Amino acid sequence: MSPFNQWSSFVQNRLVPAQYYRDPAPAEYEKYIESSNFLADINNERATKNDAYAENVARLVSFVMIMFEHDTTVIPKETSWFEEVNGTESLPLRARKLYTEDWIGLRALDRKGGLKFRKVPGEHMQFTNEQLNATMHEFLGPASKKFAAEAPELPLEDAWSQEL
Known part of the structure:
Protein backbone atom coordinates (compact mmCIF):
# COMPACT_ATOMS: atom_id res chain seq x y z
CA MET A 1 0.00 0.00 0.00
CA ASN A 43 -13.05 -7.74 12.27
CA ASN A 44 -14.79 -6.15 15.29
CA GLU A 45 -11.48 -4.59 16.37
CA ARG A 46 -12.95 -1.36 17.71
CA ALA A 47 -13.84 -0.91 21.40
CA THR A 48 -17.57 -1.22 20.71
CA LYS A 49 -18.25 -4.71 19.35
CA ASN A 50 -21.09 -5.70 17.04
CA ASP A 51 -22.38 -8.95 18.56
CA ALA A 52 -24.22 -9.82 15.35
CA TYR A 53 -20.90 -10.31 13.54
CA ALA A 54 -19.79 -13.02 15.98
CA GLU A 55 -23.24 -14.63 16.09
CA ASN A 56 -23.46 -14.82 12.29
CA VAL A 57 -19.99 -16.34 11.81
CA ALA A 58 -20.53 -18.82 14.67
CA ARG A 59 -23.72 -20.06 12.94
CA LEU A 60 -21.85 -21.07 9.78
CA VAL A 61 -21.35 -24.76 9.04
CA SER A 62 -17.87 -24.11 7.64
CA PHE A 63 -15.58 -21.16 7.08
CA VAL A 64 -12.83 -22.24 4.69
CA MET A 65 -9.67 -20.12 4.64
CA ILE A 66 -7.43 -20.80 1.68
CA MET A 67 -3.78 -19.72 1.58
CA PHE A 68 -2.05 -19.78 -1.79
CA GLU A 69 1.59 -20.79 -1.35
CA HIS A 70 2.93 -18.29 -3.90
CA ASP A 71 0.40 -15.51 -3.35
CA THR A 72 1.57 -12.09 -4.50
CA THR A 73 -1.85 -10.43 -4.06
CA VAL A 74 -2.46 -11.10 -0.37
CA ILE A 75 0.74 -9.95 1.31
CA PRO A 76 1.80 -11.47 3.58
CA LYS A 77 -0.01 -14.60 2.45
CA GLU A 78 -0.37 -15.86 6.04
CA THR A 79 -2.98 -13.18 6.66
CA SER A 80 -5.38 -15.28 4.57
CA TRP A 81 -5.56 -17.45 7.72
CA PHE A 82 -6.05 -14.36 9.93
CA GLU A 83 -2.43 -14.56 11.02
CA GLU A 84 -0.99 -11.24 12.20
CA VAL A 85 2.39 -10.51 10.67
CA ASN A 86 4.53 -7.60 11.85
CA GLY A 87 7.83 -7.55 10.01
CA THR A 88 9.48 -10.85 10.87
CA GLU A 89 7.16 -11.80 13.75
CA SER A 90 4.02 -13.80 13.19
CA LEU A 91 1.06 -14.39 15.50
CA PRO A 92 -1.21 -17.29 14.47
CA LEU A 93 -4.97 -16.80 14.55
CA ARG A 94 -5.53 -18.92 17.65
CA ALA A 95 -3.11 -16.70 19.63
CA ARG A 96 -4.77 -13.41 18.61
CA LYS A 97 -7.31 -11.50 20.73
CA LEU A 98 -9.65 -11.60 17.72
CA TYR A 99 -9.83 -15.36 18.35
CA THR A 100 -9.29 -15.71 22.11
CA GLU A 101 -11.96 -13.10 22.89
CA ASP A 102 -14.06 -14.36 19.94
CA TRP A 103 -14.69 -10.95 18.42
CA ILE A 104 -16.11 -12.38 15.17
CA GLY A 105 -17.18 -15.90 16.13
CA LEU A 106 -14.16 -17.80 14.80
CA ARG A 107 -13.41 -19.49 18.14
CA ALA A 108 -17.00 -20.70 18.51
CA LEU A 109 -16.96 -21.95 14.93
CA ASP A 110 -13.60 -23.66 15.50
CA ARG A 111 -14.87 -25.41 18.64
CA LYS A 112 -17.63 -27.05 16.63
CA GLY A 113 -15.18 -28.10 13.90
CA GLY A 114 -16.23 -25.55 11.29
CA LEU A 115 -13.02 -23.53 10.89
CA LYS A 116 -10.99 -24.96 8.01
CA PHE A 117 -7.43 -24.08 6.99
CA ARG A 118 -6.39 -25.08 3.48
CA LYS A 119 -3.14 -24.45 1.60
CA VAL A 120 -3.08 -24.52 -2.20
CA PRO A 121 0.01 -24.36 -4.43
CA GLY A 122 0.27 -21.46 -6.84
CA GLU A 123 -0.70 -17.81 -7.13
CA HIS A 124 -3.75 -16.02 -5.71
CA MET A 125 -7.01 -17.64 -6.85
CA GLN A 126 -5.24 -19.82 -9.43
CA PHE A 127 -6.99 -23.12 -8.74
CA THR A 128 -6.58 -26.00 -11.14
CA ASN A 129 -9.89 -27.63 -12.09
CA GLU A 130 -8.94 -30.60 -9.91
CA GLN A 131 -8.27 -28.40 -6.87
CA LEU A 132 -11.48 -26.45 -7.37
CA ASN A 133 -13.57 -29.59 -7.85
CA ALA A 134 -12.03 -31.26 -4.78
CA THR A 135 -12.68 -28.18 -2.64
CA MET A 136 -16.26 -27.82 -3.88
CA HIS A 137 -16.89 -31.54 -3.33
CA GLU A 138 -15.48 -31.42 0.21
CA PHE A 139 -17.54 -28.44 1.35
CA LEU A 140 -20.59 -28.34 -0.93
CA GLY A 141 -21.03 -31.97 -1.89
CA PRO A 142 -20.68 -33.90 -5.16
CA ALA A 143 -21.58 -32.26 -8.46
CA SER A 144 -24.54 -34.65 -8.72
CA LYS A 145 -26.05 -33.34 -5.45
CA LYS A 146 -29.63 -32.18 -5.93
CA PHE A 147 -30.96 -29.04 -4.35
CA ALA A 148 -34.55 -27.96 -3.87
CA ALA A 149 -36.06 -26.76 -7.13
CA GLU A 150 -37.47 -23.69 -5.46
CA ALA A 151 -36.40 -21.72 -2.46
CA PRO A 152 -38.94 -21.77 0.35
CA GLU A 153 -41.10 -18.69 0.69
CA LEU A 154 -40.14 -16.57 3.63
CA PRO A 155 -42.85 -14.65 5.47
CA LEU A 156 -42.64 -10.92 5.02
CA GLU A 157 -42.70 -8.83 8.15
CA ASP A 158 -45.77 -6.65 8.54
CA ALA A 159 -43.80 -3.46 7.93
CA TRP A 160 -42.44 -4.81 4.67
CA SER A 161 -45.78 -6.08 3.40
CA GLN A 162 -47.39 -2.71 4.14
CA GLU A 163 -44.68 -0.90 2.21
CA LEU A 164 -44.99 -3.18 -0.82
Whole structure:
Protein backbone atom coordinates (compact mmCIF):
# COMPACT_ATOMS: atom_id res chain seq x y z
CA MET A 1 0.00 0.00 0.00
CA SER A 2 1.26 3.44 -0.82
CA PRO A 3 2.11 5.52 2.23
CA PHE A 4 0.12 8.33 0.55
CA ASN A 5 -2.36 8.94 3.35
CA GLN A 6 -4.13 5.56 3.19
CA TRP A 7 -6.27 6.67 6.13
CA SER A 8 -7.81 9.71 4.44
CA SER A 9 -11.53 9.41 3.76
CA PHE A 10 -10.80 10.12 0.09
CA VAL A 11 -8.55 7.05 -0.21
CA GLN A 12 -10.66 4.83 2.07
CA ASN A 13 -13.82 5.60 0.05
CA ARG A 14 -12.29 5.13 -3.40
CA LEU A 15 -9.53 2.51 -3.28
CA VAL A 16 -10.68 -0.96 -2.30
CA PRO A 17 -7.16 -2.21 -1.42
CA ALA A 18 -6.90 0.60 1.16
CA GLN A 19 -9.95 -0.85 2.91
CA TYR A 20 -8.10 -4.15 3.42
CA TYR A 21 -4.86 -2.56 4.63
CA ARG A 22 -3.87 -3.25 8.23
CA ASP A 23 -0.50 -2.50 9.79
CA PRO A 24 -0.24 -4.07 13.27
CA ALA A 25 2.71 -1.86 14.28
CA PRO A 26 1.67 0.12 17.38
CA ALA A 27 2.28 3.49 15.71
CA GLU A 28 -0.02 2.58 12.80
CA TYR A 29 -2.64 0.48 14.58
CA GLU A 30 -4.45 3.42 16.20
CA LYS A 31 -4.73 5.20 12.83
CA TYR A 32 -6.15 1.99 11.39
CA ILE A 33 -8.73 1.63 14.18
CA GLU A 34 -9.83 5.26 13.80
CA SER A 35 -9.89 5.48 10.01
CA SER A 36 -10.40 2.07 8.43
CA ASN A 37 -13.70 2.07 6.52
CA PHE A 38 -14.04 -1.70 6.35
CA LEU A 39 -11.56 -4.09 7.93
CA ALA A 40 -11.47 -2.70 11.49
CA ASP A 41 -15.26 -2.84 11.53
CA ILE A 42 -15.80 -6.29 10.02
CA ASN A 43 -13.05 -7.74 12.27
CA ASN A 44 -14.79 -6.15 15.29
CA GLU A 45 -11.48 -4.59 16.37
CA ARG A 46 -12.95 -1.36 17.71
CA ALA A 47 -13.84 -0.91 21.40
CA THR A 48 -17.57 -1.22 20.71
CA LYS A 49 -18.25 -4.71 19.35
CA ASN A 50 -21.09 -5.70 17.04
CA ASP A 51 -22.38 -8.95 18.56
CA ALA A 52 -24.22 -9.82 15.35
CA TYR A 53 -20.90 -10.31 13.54
CA ALA A 54 -19.79 -13.02 15.98
CA GLU A 55 -23.24 -14.63 16.09
CA ASN A 56 -23.46 -14.82 12.29
CA VAL A 57 -19.99 -16.34 11.81
CA ALA A 58 -20.53 -18.82 14.67
CA ARG A 59 -23.72 -20.06 12.94
CA LEU A 60 -21.85 -21.07 9.78
CA VAL A 61 -21.35 -24.76 9.04
CA SER A 62 -17.87 -24.11 7.64
CA PHE A 63 -15.58 -21.16 7.08
CA VAL A 64 -12.83 -22.24 4.69
CA MET A 65 -9.67 -20.12 4.64
CA ILE A 66 -7.43 -20.80 1.68
CA MET A 67 -3.78 -19.72 1.58
CA PHE A 68 -2.05 -19.78 -1.79
CA GLU A 69 1.59 -20.79 -1.35
CA HIS A 70 2.93 -18.29 -3.90
CA ASP A 71 0.40 -15.51 -3.35
CA THR A 72 1.57 -12.09 -4.50
CA THR A 73 -1.85 -10.43 -4.06
CA VAL A 74 -2.46 -11.10 -0.37
CA ILE A 75 0.74 -9.95 1.31
CA PRO A 76 1.80 -11.47 3.58
CA LYS A 77 -0.01 -14.60 2.45
CA GLU A 78 -0.37 -15.86 6.04
CA THR A 79 -2.98 -13.18 6.66
CA SER A 80 -5.38 -15.28 4.57
CA TRP A 81 -5.56 -17.45 7.72
CA PHE A 82 -6.05 -14.36 9.93
CA GLU A 83 -2.43 -14.56 11.02
CA GLU A 84 -0.99 -11.24 12.20
CA VAL A 85 2.39 -10.51 10.67
CA ASN A 86 4.53 -7.60 11.85
CA GLY A 87 7.83 -7.55 10.01
CA THR A 88 9.48 -10.85 10.87
CA GLU A 89 7.16 -11.80 13.75
CA SER A 90 4.02 -13.80 13.19
CA LEU A 91 1.06 -14.39 15.50
CA PRO A 92 -1.21 -17.29 14.47
CA LEU A 93 -4.97 -16.80 14.55
CA ARG A 94 -5.53 -18.92 17.65
CA ALA A 95 -3.11 -16.70 19.63
CA ARG A 96 -4.77 -13.41 18.61
CA LYS A 97 -7.31 -11.50 20.73
CA LEU A 98 -9.65 -11.60 17.72
CA TYR A 99 -9.83 -15.36 18.35
CA THR A 100 -9.29 -15.71 22.11
CA GLU A 101 -11.96 -13.10 22.89
CA ASP A 102 -14.06 -14.36 19.94
CA TRP A 103 -14.69 -10.95 18.42
CA ILE A 104 -16.11 -12.38 15.17
CA GLY A 105 -17.18 -15.90 16.13
CA LEU A 106 -14.16 -17.80 14.80
CA ARG A 107 -13.41 -19.49 18.14
CA ALA A 108 -17.00 -20.70 18.51
CA LEU A 109 -16.96 -21.95 14.93
CA ASP A 110 -13.60 -23.66 15.50
CA ARG A 111 -14.87 -25.41 18.64
CA LYS A 112 -17.63 -27.05 16.63
CA GLY A 113 -15.18 -28.10 13.90
CA GLY A 114 -16.23 -25.55 11.29
CA LEU A 115 -13.02 -23.53 10.89
CA LYS A 116 -10.99 -24.96 8.01
CA PHE A 117 -7.43 -24.08 6.99
CA ARG A 118 -6.39 -25.08 3.48
CA LYS A 119 -3.14 -24.45 1.60
CA VAL A 120 -3.08 -24.52 -2.20
CA PRO A 121 0.01 -24.36 -4.43
CA GLY A 122 0.27 -21.46 -6.84
CA GLU A 123 -0.70 -17.81 -7.13
CA HIS A 124 -3.75 -16.02 -5.71
CA MET A 125 -7.01 -17.64 -6.85
CA GLN A 126 -5.24 -19.82 -9.43
CA PHE A 127 -6.99 -23.12 -8.74
CA THR A 128 -6.58 -26.00 -11.14
CA ASN A 129 -9.89 -27.63 -12.09
CA GLU A 130 -8.94 -30.60 -9.91
CA GLN A 131 -8.27 -28.40 -6.87
CA LEU A 132 -11.48 -26.45 -7.37
CA ASN A 133 -13.57 -29.59 -7.85
CA ALA A 134 -12.03 -31.26 -4.78
CA THR A 135 -12.68 -28.18 -2.64
CA MET A 136 -16.26 -27.82 -3.88
CA HIS A 137 -16.89 -31.54 -3.33
CA GLU A 138 -15.48 -31.42 0.21
CA PHE A 139 -17.54 -28.44 1.35
CA LEU A 140 -20.59 -28.34 -0.93
CA GLY A 141 -21.03 -31.97 -1.89
CA PRO A 142 -20.68 -33.90 -5.16
CA ALA A 143 -21.58 -32.26 -8.46
CA SER A 144 -24.54 -34.65 -8.72
CA LYS A 145 -26.05 -33.34 -5.45
CA LYS A 146 -29.63 -32.18 -5.93
CA PHE A 147 -30.96 -29.04 -4.35
CA ALA A 148 -34.55 -27.96 -3.87
CA ALA A 149 -36.06 -26.76 -7.13
CA GLU A 150 -37.47 -23.69 -5.46
CA ALA A 151 -36.40 -21.72 -2.46
CA PRO A 152 -38.94 -21.77 0.35
CA GLU A 153 -41.10 -18.69 0.69
CA LEU A 154 -40.14 -16.57 3.63
CA PRO A 155 -42.85 -14.65 5.47
CA LEU A 156 -42.64 -10.92 5.02
CA GLU A 157 -42.70 -8.83 8.15
CA ASP A 158 -45.77 -6.65 8.54
CA ALA A 159 -43.80 -3.46 7.93
CA TRP A 160 -42.44 -4.81 4.67
CA SER A 161 -45.78 -6.08 3.40
CA GLN A 162 -47.39 -2.71 4.14
CA GLU A 163 -44.68 -0.90 2.21
CA LEU A 164 -44.99 -3.18 -0.82
